[in-house]
Amino acid sequence: MRRVALHWQIIIGMVLGVVFALILNPFEWGADFISSWIKPFGSIFIKSLKLIAVPLILASLVKGISDLKDISSLSKMGFRTIITYLATTIVAVSIGLVVVNAFQPGKTISEETRNELIESYGGDAESKRQVAQKQQESGPLQALEDLVPDNIFGAAADNSNMLQVIFFAIFFGISLILIPEKNALPVKQFFDSLNEVILKMIDLIMLAAPLGVFALLAALVVEAPSSDLIIALIYYSVCVVLGLVLMIIFYTLAVWLITKKNPIEFLGGIFPAQLLAFSTSSSAATLPVTMERVEKELKVDPKVSSFVLPIGATINMDGTSLYQAVAAVFIAQAFGMNLDLAAQLGIIGTATLASIGSAAVPGAGIVMLVIVLGQAGIPEAGLALIFAVDRPLDMLRTTVNVTGDAAVSMTVDQAQKNR
Ligand code: ASP
DSSP states (O other): OOOOOHHHHHHHHHHHHHHHHHHHTTSHHHHHHIIIIIHHHHHHHHHHHHHTHHHHHHHHHHHHHHHHOSHHHHHHHHHHHHHHHHHHHHHHHHHHHHHHHHHOGGGGOOHHHHHHHHHHHHHHHHHHHHHHHHHHTSOTTHHHHHHSOSOHHHHHTOGGGHHHHHHHHHHHHHHHHHSOHHHHHHHHHHHHHHHHHHHHHHHHHHHTHHHHHHHHHHHHHHHOOOSTTTHHHHHHHHHHHHHHHHHHHHHHHHHHHHHOOOHHHHHHHHHHHHHHHHHHOOHHHHHHHHHHHHHHTSOOOHHHHHHHHHHHHHHOOHHHHHHHHHHHHHHHHHTTOOOOHHHHHHHHHHHHHHHHHSOSSTTHHHHHHHHHHHHHTOOGGGHHHHGGGHHHHHHHHHHHHHHHHHHHHHHHHHHHHHO
16 A cells, blocks of 8 residues: 655644544533643654754754865855845745735724733733743843853753754864864764764654644644634734745745746645644754755755754744734734834844744744834733734744745755855
């Protein structure tokens, strides 16, 4: 019998998860059963993906850099990668701003609905605000200071410290290129085979992906918030979704123009990673699969992907920045504020930085949104307005984040080939 392709297995898992939860949810014991007996399998799946995130970043970056052999090709590729990531993020925020200004979803919210939403979600919003406040209270160079770990084991012990691990890996990789080849060889061989072992671990974990996404989506359905207030937010969600779709079209066209890869092949190649991003809401958890698909299906040189993708998963979040722009303006509109051009340009800057600073985990985008709101003078209580629909939008924006990383890896690969 022919094996069903991975993306079909994942889609079937997702659909069955939703159907299963919809059938059990009406029974009193149904939601409990799913939370106690099904959800843990979803958590195990996400945990096992996260488990390999740190070793994967370390091994693939060290391998990627040491394969480059000289510092000048590294700095060229590094420069290209960062500039392209910045450019796509700015495009994303701009698309978000155009859509939200054109459709003005916030104007549809009545004062009554606004108060109702703030009442229901005010507590959740407050806790996000406190997390963001901690980040905000730091000095202007804090982000730079945080980049450098004082203990690599400490940094590697915390999944939210990916940038520190990346810093260490790049530093280590560069030093490896700088010592005589003969002396570097044992370390290089170690990292080459470590990388291979980790890729095998990903293959094995992915065997459980259909079951994992089944459990994740079933749990999501029974834990979804009540739907009566959600109607008021549909218009806002439509704007975010429209922006995200435009962003995917933008990537597809850019990849087509720059690399000549046709859109169907590009999207088909990355599809399983998109589905996983959608189910897990975490670009970090999806990274192993993104790397595998980009290398095997889209034929990006592993030297490029192993450098570009781990960095992208951590700093390039176009879906998140687009969502932050739409959400900020939506909240301003809901509070009857008019944002002038300067304020909107400010949002481009802060949303770009906030998305770079967002961790690649579920819900990170809404935490950093507080900073965007703060800078633009929009009431932070407005977070409560968008809380109910944040999870589904998180799933979608993570899908775009991952697609963006893949698209940039293809364009950087093409640029390397053209050299
Ligand atoms: N969940 C997103 C990601 O991992 C971040 C966000 O919350 O926007 O890419």
